[in-house]
Amino acid sequence: MHIIKACVTDYKKVAVLFNEYRVFYKQKSDIKAAERFIYERLHNKESVIFLALEEAEAVGFAQLYPSFTSIGIKRIIILNDLYVTEKTRGSGVGAALLQKVKEYGKQEEIGSIVLQTAKDNARAQHLYEKLGYQKDDHYFYYSLSL
Numbered sequence: 001m002h003i004i005k006a007c008v009t010d011y012k013k014v015a016v017l018f019n020e021y022r023v024f025y026k027q028k029s030d031i032k033a034a035e036r037f038i039y040e041r042l043h044n045k046e047s048v049i050f051l052a053l054e055e056a057e058a059v060g061f062a063q064l065y066p067s068f069t070s071i072g073i074k075r076i077i078i079l080n081d082l083y084v085t086e087k088t089r090g091s092g093v094g095a096a097l098l099q100k101v102k103e104y105g106k107q108e109e110i111g112s113i114v115l116q117t118a119k120d121n122a123r124a125q126h127l128y129e130k131l132g133y134q135k136d137d138h139y140f141y142y143s144l145s146l
Contacts, residue, residue: 001052001053001054001059001092001093001096002052002053003050003051003052003053003096003097003100004050004051004053005048005049005050005051005104006042006049006050006051006061007042008039008042008043010042010049010051011035011038011039011042012035013051013058014038014042014049014051014058014061015031015034015035015037015038015039016031016034016058017051017058017060017061017083017085018034018037018038018061018063018081018083019031019034020083020085021061021081021083022034024083025118041063046065047063047064047065047066047080048063048064048066048077048104049061049062049063049064050062050064050097050100050101050104052084052093052096052097054088059084059085059088059093060082060083060084060085060088060093060094060097061081061082061083061097062079062081062082062097062098062100062101063079063080063081063082064077064078064079064080064101064104065077065078065080066078069111069112072111072112074110074111074112075108075109075110075111076110076111076112076113076114077101077104077105077108077110077112077113077114078113078114078115079101079113079114079115080115082094082097082098082115082124084097089123094124094127095127095130095131098127098128098131099131101113102131113133115128115133116141
């Protein structure tokens, strides 16, 4: 397995995984929308995507969005999406993607990596905590759907 930083020409490989990721989170499958969304993020340089490949097969990805922390006065990256195909879960793909994200963050002098996951996604929580990510017990997160 090796991990690459995806470029625009990789958008279809990423989109297949992105669509599966959305279905995992109870969204309706829509490969055309997934392709459009991933293409736009890569083409507009709005996200960084790392793609895990086993031979030529895409088996996982991590999508990062750049942001800032005003309180910390630093750049941060939001690890918005992490997905590993069902057949390769438990084989180290997720940990390898997270290691690549960490290396990228250090290289880019990022202050921190932030993420959120579903409360019932115990497998992901275990992996994050094993790799040093700490659960935030100080802040509540809110959202407003528009």
